[in-house]
Amino acid sequence: MSYDLAVWEGERPADDKTAGQVFSDLYDRYLDGEDLNSPSELIAAYVTALLERWCDTTEDEEGTSPWSVGPLISGASGPLIYFGMGWSRAEEASAYAAHLADKMGLICFDVQQDRLRP
Template identity: 60%
Template structure:
């Protein structure tokens, strides 16, 4: 999901993106982007958009978050305004085999590329819900 805020452009307001979301999960790599979108939607429905009690993060997802936090601090610990995360604690966005987390739009290119590299190195899937595409 992309969140927007108003941005003054001349004498009118225009929507400006505020955050960029990324999904990372455990499991076999989907065959293509369409399969990845279905897999993401299924995981989202089962673990995020549910009234069931939250499932603790899977071990590899927790390890993934720990590696991300080695590079950039938690939002709540960011005295220098260098963190790309839009939520804290970051692990709070993880449920079971899935983490679906937002990052600041201004840092999304760098942070999402790094997150995608880390996910790949850990054998996790990385999916861009905005573009509905697997990240390499």
């Protein structure tokens, strides 16, 4: 089991309920199917920045990566990335991921709690 976040480009939704609807629509459009789009430049840059902090799980020889699947970019399509972290590292990694998203002008959504991350 993993702790999942969704990060996307766009206007910040007014509230958590609206964010959940936006996430669901984006997921259906960009990730729910076999034909994925290339990630947008901003989402690709976001993933690159995450991987500068912690290596991809596919390259993790020391067991230090928080990502639950790899390559991390495989969860990205168009303006959206959906990715998971192992529970043991989720607090630290999700806080960093949310902060980085905010810094890059992206929206971060906590999928488990159906709420926007500050």
